[in-house]
Amino acid sequence: MDPAEQIATIPLFEGLLPQQLRELAAIVRRQTYERGQLIFAEGDEASGLYVVGQGRVKIFKLSPEGKEQILHLFGPGEPFGEAALFAGRHFPAYAEGLDQTTILFFPRRALIDLIQRNPDIALSLLAVLSLRLRVFANLIEDLSLKEVPARLAAYLLYFTRRTGQSAELELDITKSQLASLLGTIPETLSRVLARMSRQGLIESEGRRIKLLDKKGLEELAGYDLRLPESPQGEE
Amino acid sequence: MDPAEQIATIPLFEGLLPQQLRELAAIVRRQTYERGQLIFAEGDEASGLYVVGQGRVKIFKLSPEGKEQILHLFGPGEPFGEAALFAGRHFPAYAEGLDQTTILFFPRRALIDLIQRNPDIALSLLAVLSLRLRVFANLIEDLSLKEVPARLAAYLLYFTRRTGQSAELELDITKSQLASLLGTIPETLSRVLARMSRQGLIESEGRRIKLLDKKGLEELAGYDLRLPESPQGEE
DNA sequence: CGTGCGCTTGACTTTTTTCAATAAAGGTGG
DNA sequence: CCACCTTTATTGAAAAAAGTCAAGCGCACG
Numbered sequence: 001m002d003p004a005e006q007i008a009t010i011p012l013f014e015g016l017l018p019q020q021l022r023e024l025a026a027i028v029r030r031q032t033y034e035r036g037q038l039i040f041a042e043g044d045e046a047s048g049l050y051v052v053g054q055g056r057v058k059i060f061k062l063s064p065e066g067k068e069q070i071l072h073l074f075g076p077g078e079p080f081g082e083a084a085l086f087a088g089r090h091f092p093a094y095a096e097g098l099d100q101t102t103i104l105f106f107p108r109r110a111l112i113d114l115i116q117r118n119p120d121i122a123l124s125l126l127a128v129l130s131l132r133l134r135v136f137a138n139l140i141e142d143l144s145l146k147e148v149p150a151r152l153a154a155y156l157l158y159f160t161r162r163t164g165q166s167a168e169l170e171l172d173i174t175k176s177q178l179a180s181l182l183g184t185i186p187e188t189l190s191r192v193l194a195r196m197s198r199q200g201l202i203e204s205e206g207r208r209i210k211l212l213d214k215k216g217l218e219e220l221a222g223y224d225l226r227l228p229e230s231p232q233g234e235e
Numbered sequence: 236m237d238p239a240e241q242i243a244t245i246p247l248f249e250g251l252l253p254q255q256l257r258e259l260a261a262i263v264r265r266q267t268y269e270r271g272q273l274i275f276a277e278g279d280e281a282s283g284l285y286v287v288g289q290g291r292v293k294i295f296k297l298s299p300e301g302k303e304q305i306l307h308l309f310g311p312g313e314p315f316g317e318a319a320l321f322a323g324r325h326f327p328a329y330a331e332g333l334d335q336t337t338i339l340f341f342p343r344r345a346l347i348d349l350i351q352r353n354p355d356i357a358l359s360l361l362a363v364l365s366l367r368l369r370v371f372a373n374l375i376e377d378l379s380l381k382e383v384p385a386r387l388a389a390y391l392l393y394f395t396r397r398t399g400q401s402a403e404l405e406l407d408i409t410k411s412q413l414a415s416l417l418g419t420i421p422e423t424l425s426r427v428l429a430r431m432s433r434q435g436l437i438e439s440e441g442r443r444i445k446l447l448d449k450k451g452l453e454e455l456a457g458y459d460l461r462l463p464e465s466p467q468g469e470e
Numbered sequence: 471c472g473t474g475c476g477c478t479t480g481a482c483t484t485t486t487t488t489c490a491a492t493a494a495a496g497g498t499g500g
Numbered sequence: 501c502c503a504c505c506t507t508t509a510t511t512g513a514a515a516a517a518a519g520t521c522a523a524g525c526g527c528a529c530g
Contacts, residue, residue: 061372063380064457071372083372086358087365092372115354122357123321123350129364130322136371137296137306137318137327143378144418145298147485176508183379188486190510206495206509222299382517411476423518425478441477471530478525487516494509500502 003028007104010051010077012124020118027110033097044091046084048107052076055101060180061093070180071139072132073098073173079128085111098173143183146222149192151182154221156202156211167214171207238263242339245286245312247359255353262345268332279326281319283342287311290336295415296328305416307370308333308408314363320346333408378418381457384427386417388456391437391446402449406442 004025007013013024030053033039039050039057050057052074059072059080071093074080084091085108115121142151155178160169171178179189193209196202201217203210211217239260242248248259265288268274274285274292285292287309294307294315306328309315319326320343350356377386390413395404406413414424428444431437436452438445446452 061376061380063376067380069376069379071375083365083368085365086361087369092369112358115358117354119351119354119357122354122361123347125361126321126357126364129361129368130318130320133318133364133367133371134322134327136368136375139375140306140371140378141296141298141304143375144304145296145302174508185487186509187488187511194510409476420519421477422479422520429478482520484519485517488514492510496507498504
């Protein structure tokens with residue numbers, strides 16, 4: 001595909017003038033990665049902005065023992081590595097291709113120039129970062145306030161809403177990856193899925209999961225009891 | 236204090252021209268909150284940017300059962316509530332005064348105008364958001380990859396570095412709040428502190444904690460074994 | 471001087487992880 | 501098309517970590 005055309009489809013750059021798109025096209029570098037190939041490592045020098053072209057990218061942290069926590073999964077059009085661009089000089093996590101993946105890379109200097117001449121990009125970037133902050137806040141909430149079944153229920157419900165699939169959904173990641181996303185391990189996830197099936201909440205077969213009792217799942221996820229009172233003094 | 240003067244000391248607005256500072260001063264609203272008073276609640280409409288004047292502010296999430304997870308503690312000069320400004324229209328968490336607190340509030344509209352006319356503020360904001368993203372990434376890592384003793388050790392070491400205190404530190408929050416910050420409960424924290432004391436790692440007396448064995452703490456925190464190899468295939 | 475809040479400790483329960491073994495699924499090359 | 505190999509998923513038994521409930525202490529503050 002023509003670089004300028006492809007860039008124009010990136011939500012982050014939507015609304016830019018043709019001239020500006022051409023500038024971007026002039027500095028972009030296209031890269032390809034195999035499934036499982038590392039794009040950057042935690043601690044690496046951050047020299048620019050990445051945008052997923054095709055395929056998916058996994059952003060994750062690694063414990064000393066090798067256990068991984070997935071922070072994000074990104075698909076076509078989504079930028080990543082921006083935080084390192086504006087804050088520290090180093091990536092705070094790993095990035096790896098989940099499939100065969102093409103990446104658009106925008107070097108730091110040129111990008112910052114462009115932003116300075118074009119505040120709208122900045123606002124767009126601010127929106128992206130804000131949204132991520134929000135996602136993280138929710139992830140933190142889930143990880144620290146809920147147990148695995150609640151996290152799983154929340155994820156399943158969220159997933160149906162995100163993809164529009166109503167009650168029958170098909171995971172686009174392995175269950176091991178889902179476990180990592182939920183902050184647990186495959187064994188635990190497997191058991192929780194089995195238990196939910198026994199309880200008649202879901203039906204699980206391979207990557208296909210049918211939600212049989214949405215109400216029950218919502219309860220599990222903590223969608224009830226949304227305290228109407230102010231939490232003052234709730235320390 | 237004169238508003239313009241005070242605004243000039245906010246890192247976020249550093250480097251602005253006197254004219255722009257005056258614009259900000261013209262739109263700012265000053266508010267006071269008591270210790271424990273709610274500044275905004277999760278789900279509230281977000282109508283502007285907050286900056287801490289004096290005192291400290293606690294940003295937190297609440298589980299249905301009332302357990303809280305502290306996301307941030309902010310002090311003078313630090314902005315909060317920005318994410319809601321650029322992304323969704325609602326706050327993703329609660330904010331509450333930790334002391335008697337004065338807040339500077341900048342309404343949305345005027346601020347966005349100013350940003351559009353002044354890309355440098357945008358870059359500054361991008362840096363702030365990026366930094367927070369980074370903090371969150373670390374918090375998520377800690378919460379999901381480490382057990383409480385490791386999180387506590389990491390916090391203690393981080394705290395000494397942040398405050399410059401070398402081996403003897405004085406908490407500026409209650410232990411219950413520290414527990415919440417670490418994603419656990421006071422009882423567990425208490426036990427972990429006791430255990431660490433028995434092991435000769437620390438000496439704890441009220442809010443004063445002395446680090447007796449930094450090396451041991453670093454090991455606990457997982458500062459060893461930083462895998463030098465690429466984590467390829469480490470799924 | 472008492473009330474309340476923060477902190478600690480003990481006994482107990484629940485949740486999750488670990489370790490190990492096995493089964494199922496998917497892709498590759500003959 | 502099948503045998504083989506790797507990856508992914510499941511299950512059991514045991515251990516570990518963290519949370520709940522309940523009681524008690526100490527200290528600050530009115």
